[in-house]
Amino acid sequence: MAQTNSSGQGTNGVADESPNMIVYRKMEEVIARMQDEKNGIPIRTVKSFLTKIPSVFSGSEIVQWLIKNLDIEDPVEALHLGTLMAAHGYFFPISDHVLTLKDDGTFYRFQSLCLSPSAVYLCKRTMQNKARLELADYEAESLARLQRAFARKWEFIFMQAEAQAKVDKKRDKIERKILDSQERAFWDVHRPVSVYGLQNDIRTHSPTHTPAPEAKQPTEEELQHQITFWQLQLDRHRLKMSKVAESLVGYTEQYFEYDPFLTPPDPSNPWISDDTTLWELEASKEPGQQRVKRWAFGIDEVLKDPVGREQFLKFLESEFSSENLRFWLAVQEVKKRPIREVPTRVQEIWQEFLAPGAPSAINVDSKSYGKTTQNIKDPGRYAFEDAQEHIYKLMKSDSYSRFIRSSAYQELLQAKKKVQTRKSID
Amino acid sequence: MRSPLSPEMATQEVPLNETLAHLKTESETLKLKLEEERAKLHDVELHQVAEKVEGLGQFVMKTRRTLKGHGNKVLCMDWCKDKRRIVSSSQDGKVIVWDAFTTNKEHAVTMPCTWVMACAYAPSGCAVACGGLDNKCSVYPLSLDKNENLAAKKKSVAMHTNYLSACSFTNSDMQILTSSGDGTCALWDVESGQLLQSFHGHAADVLCLDLAPSETGNTFVSGGCDKKANVWDMRSGQCIQSFETHESDINSVRYYPSGDAFASGSDDATCRLYDLRADREVAIYSKESIIFGVSSVDFSLSGRLLFGGYNDYTINVWDVLKGTRVSILFGHENRVSTLRVSPDGTAFCTGSWDHTLRIWA
Numbered sequence: 001m002a003q004t005n006s007s008g009q010g011t012n013g014v015a016d017e018s019p020n021m022i023v024y025r026k027m028e029e030v031i032a033r034m035q036d037e038k039n040g041i042p043i044r045t046v047k048s049f050l051t052k053i054p055s056v057f058s059g060s061e062i063v064q065w066l067i068k069n070l071d072i073e074d075p076v077e078a079l080h081l082g083t084l085m086a087a088h089g090y091f092f093p094i095s096d097h098v099l100t101l102k103d104d105g106t107f108y109r110f111q112s113l114c115l116s117p118s119a120v121y122l123c124k125r126t127m128q129n130k131a132r133l134e135l136a137d138y139e140a141e142s143l144a145r146l147q148r149a150f151a152r153k154w155e156f157i158f159m160q161a162e163a164q165a166k167v168d169k170k171r172d173k174i175e176r177k178i179l180d181s182q183e184r185a186f187w188d189v190h191r192p193v194s195v196y197g198l199q200n201d202i203r204t205h206s207p208t209h210t211p212a213p214e215a216k217q218p219t220e221e222e223l224q225h226q227i228t229f230w231q232l233q234l235d236r237h238r239l240k241m242s243k244v245a246e247s248l249v250g251y252t253e254q255y256f257e258y259d260p261f262l263t264p265p266d267p268s269n270p271w272i273s274d275d276t277t278l279w280e281l282e283a284s285k286e287p288g289q290q291r292v293k294r295w296a297f298g299i300d301e302v303l304k305d306p307v308g309r310e311q312f313l314k315f316l317e318s319e320f321s322s323e324n325l326r327f328w329l330a331v332q333e334v335k336k337r338p339i340r341e342v343p344t345r346v347q348e349i350w351q352e353f354l355a356p357g358a359p360s361a362i363n364v365d366s367k368s369y370g371k372t373t374q375n376i377k378d379p380g381r382y383a384f385e386d387a388q389e390h391i392y393k394l395m396k397s398d399s400y401s402r403f404i405r406s407s408a409y410q411e412l413l414q415a416k417k418k419v420q421t422r423k424s425i426d
Numbered sequence: 427m428r429s430p431l432s433p434e435m436a437t438q439e440v441p442l443n444e445t446l447a448h449l450k451t452e453s454e455t456l457k458l459k460l461e462e463e464r465a466k467l468h469d470v471e472l473h474q475v476a477e478k479v480e481g482l483g484q485f486v487m488k489t490r491r492t493l494k495g496h497g498n499k500v501l502c503m504d505w506c507k508d509k510r511r512i513v514s515s516s517q518d519g520k521v522i523v524w525d526a527f528t529t530n531k532e533h534a535v536t537m538p539c540t541w542v543m544a545c546a547y548a549p550s551g552c553a554v555a556c557g558g559l560d561n562k563c564s565v566y567p568l569s570l571d572k573n574e575n576l577a578a579k580k581k582s583v584a585m586h587t588n589y590l591s592a593c594s595f596t597n598s599d600m601q602i603l604t605s606s607g608d609g610t611c612a613l614w615d616v617e618s619g620q621l622l623q624s625f626h627g628h629a630a631d632v633l634c635l636d637l638a639p640s641e642t643g644n645t646f647v648s649g650g651c652d653k654k655a656n657v658w659d660m661r662s663g664q665c666i667q668s669f670e671t672h673e674s675d676i677n678s679v680r681y682y683p684s685g686d687a688f689a690s691g692s693d694d695a696t697c698r699l700y701d702l703r704a705d706r707e708v709a710i711y712s713k714e715s716i717i718f719g720v721s722s723v724d725f726s727l728s729g730r731l732l733f734g735g736y737n738d739y740t741i742n743v744w745d746v747l748k749g750t751r752v753s754i755l756f757g758h759e760n761r762v763s764t765l766r767v768s769p770d771g772t773a774f775c776t777g778s779w780d781h782t783l784r785i786w787a
Contacts, residue, residue: 023718227449233460260727270772279509304641336598
C-alpha cells in the first residue's frame with residue numbers, strides 16, 4: 001500500500017516525482033539489478049580479431065535475465081520491455097547505436113547511470129563556451145525542469161559533468177574507449193531530433209504532465225471542511241470485505257453468459273464474423289430468451305432495456321396500476337430536458353400525478369409529499385427526487401416482483417428464439 | 427509521517443497559528459481513525475474468495491479493425507450507443523466520427539486548438555462533444571448531409587480556466603459533465619451553456635471521470651493528479667467518498683458494471699479496484715515487469731475482465747476477481763492513450779500516439 005502523507009511529499013523527503021521520473025527511477029532500479037556483480041548480467045571482455053571488446057553482454061542474455069528476474073513468462077514480453085529500455089538509452093548495441101534489442105548474439109553495453117536523460121548533456125553544454133553554444137529555448141526549459149526534478153541529485157550530476165570534462169584526457173585507453181562509446185550513443189539518443197518516438201521527447205510532452213505547483217497550506221475554512229468530511233466518512237456504514245467479495249463474485253458469475261469476451265454471442269460476434277445479425281436481432285421488437293431472462297436479475301435491468309420497459313408498462317396497464325411507473329418515467333424525462341423547459345414540465349407532472357384530484361394519483365409517504373409541495377414553489381430538476389425514490393422502492397418490492405411472476409413475463413421467457421439465418425448484405 | 431505540530435509560520439500570529447495547528451491535528455487524527463475503521467472490516471482478500479471461481483481459459487484477442495486517418499497522436503475516443511460508430515480526437519485538433527465496422531470516416535471537424543484531449547458521443551447519436559487546450563467543451567450536431575460544414579453549427583458549452591481533460595454526456599443530450607486541469611468538475615446545460623453544478627475538492631488537475639451506471643443514481647467518480655479518486659453527488663456538488671492509495675496521477679477511472687465499485691489506472695503502473703460499500707481499495711493489478719503508467723481502463727460487460735492501455739504500447743487484460751493478468755496484447759507502435767469497451771461488450775477500441783485506432787475482439 002502506498003505511503004501517503006498530507007504534506008504532498010514522498011516518504012523519502014524528496015519533492016513528489018513527476019510521472020516520467022517515476023518510470024525512469026523504476027527502469028534505473030532494474031538496470032542497477034542487471035549490473036549487480038552477483039545476480040546481474042555477466043559483463044565480459046570479448047576477443048575479436050586483433051582487438052579486445054571490453055565490457056559487453058549479448059542481447060539474448062538481457063532477454064534471459066529479464067525472464068528470470070522479473071517473473072516474465074513470455075520471451076516476447078521480455079523483448080518488448082528490453083526494447084523500451086534500450087530506446088531510452090540505458091544500454092546500446094556497440095556497433096551501430098540503433099536502439100532496439102535483438103534476442104541474439106549482438107553485443108550491448110550499459111550506459112553510464114550518471115548520464116541520466118539529458119541531464120549531463122545539458123549540464124556540459126552550459127559549461128562550454130557560452131557564446132557559441134547558447135541553449136535553445138526548449139533546451140533551457142528542459143534544463144530548468146530537470147534541475148527541479150533532480151533536486152538533490154543535481155549537485156552530484158554537476159560534479160560528474162565537471163569531473164568528466166577535466167578528467168577525460170587522463171583516462172586510460174580502455175576506459176576512454178568505453179566512455180567514448182557511451183557518449184556517442186548518448187548523443188544518438190538525446191540529440192534534438194529524436195527518431196524513436198519516445199514519450200519523453202521534450203517537445204511532444206503532454207500538457208497534462210507538467211510538474212505540479214507546490215501545494216498551498218490549507219486555510220482555516222478548508223481545514224474545517226476537511227474535518228467535517230472525515231467525520232461524515234467515519235459515520236458511514238461499511239460492509240465487510242467478505243460480503244463485498246461475495247457480491248462482486250456473484251455479479252460476474254451471473255453476467256458471465258452475457259459477456260461476449262467470455263461467452264461467444266449467438267449467432268456470432270459481428271467484429272469477428274463480419275455478420276451483423278446479432279445487432280439486427282437486438283434491434284427487433286421481439287426480445288430473445290436470454291434478454292428476457294436478464295430482466296429477472298433486478299428492476300434496473302427492466303428499466304434499462306427499452307423493450308423491457310415497454311413490457312413492464314403493458315403489464316401494469318393491464319392491471320390498471322401503471323401510474324407509478326409512468327410517474328417514474330416522467331421524472332426521468334424531466335432530468336433529461338434543457339433547463340429552460342424544466343419549470344413547465346415539473347408543473348405538468350405535479351398536475352398529472354400529485355396535485356389534489358390528479359388523474360393518475362400516486363401514493364407517496366407524507367414526508368416526501370410535504371417536501372415535494374415545497375419544491376414545486378421553486379421548481380428545479382430534482383423537485384421530485386424524494387417522491388421518485390419512494391416510488392422506486394415501491395415498484396421494486398411490489399409491481400416488479402408481480403411482473404416477473406406474471407404469465408405475460410413467463411410466456412416471453414418460454415418463447416422460442418427466432419433464429420434468422422440469412423446473412424446481412426452490406 | 428510528518429509531525430503535525432511542526433511550526434511553520436512566524437510567531438507574531440500566535441492565536442491563528444495555534445488554531446491552524448490544532449485544526450490540522452484534528453483533521454489528521456480523524457483521517458487516521460478512518461483508515462483504522464476501514465481496515466477493521468478487512469477480513470478477507472478478494473482473490474481468496476475468488477479461489478472457488480473457475481479460472482479463465484486462453485484468450486484469442488486480435489485486432490479486428492485498424493482505423494487510419496488521424497495525422498497525429500490519438501488522445502481520446504468514445505462509442506456511439508449503436509455499438510459500431512465511434513468518435514476520436516487527436517493532438518492536431520482533428521475530431522473524426524467513424525463507422526468502425528466498415529472503417530469509413532463519416533464526419534470530420536477541425537478544432538481551433540491542438541491537444542483535443544476529450545471527446546464524447548451523445549446518447550442520441552446525433553452530436554459529439556470535444557475540447558482540450560481551448561479550455562472549453564463544444565458540442566457539434568452531426569448532420570446527415572455529409573457535405574455540411576460541421577464547424578458552422580458548433581456550440582460552446584463549458585468554460586474552464588484550464589485545459590479540458592474529459593467530458594461525458596449524462597443519460598441525455600442536454601447535459602454534459604466535464605473535468606479540467608483547473609482542478610474542478612462541472613455539470614452544464616447544453617442548450618444554454620449554463621453551469622448547473624460545480625465540483626470542488628481535488629487539489630490538482632482532474633484527469634478523468636465516469637458516470638455511475640445506475641438508472642436512479644446521481645453520482646460520478648473522478649481521478650486527478652492529486653492521486654485521489656473522488657465520488658460526487660451530482661445534486662449537491664458534494665464529495666461523498668474519497669480514496670487515496672495510488673502513488674501517482676490517476677489517468678482513468680471506470681465504474682464496475684454493477685455500480686458498486688470502480689477501477690482506476692495510474693502513472694504508478696498499477697490499476698486498482700475500489701469498492702464503495704466496503705469503502706476501501708480491494709485489489710491491485712500490477713506486475714514487476716510492468717513499469718510504465720496506465721493511461722486508460724475499462725471493464726468487460728460482466729466485470730470479470732479489466733482492460734488496461736499502457737504507456738509501453740501494450741494492453742494488459744486482468745482477471746478482476748483473481749487479480750492475475752490473463753493476456754498481454756501487442757500491436758500499437760506508441761503509447762496507448764485511450765481505451766473503451768463497446769456498449770454491448772462485443773469489442774473494445776484503443777487509440778494510440780501512433781495515430782491509429784484499433785478494434786479488438
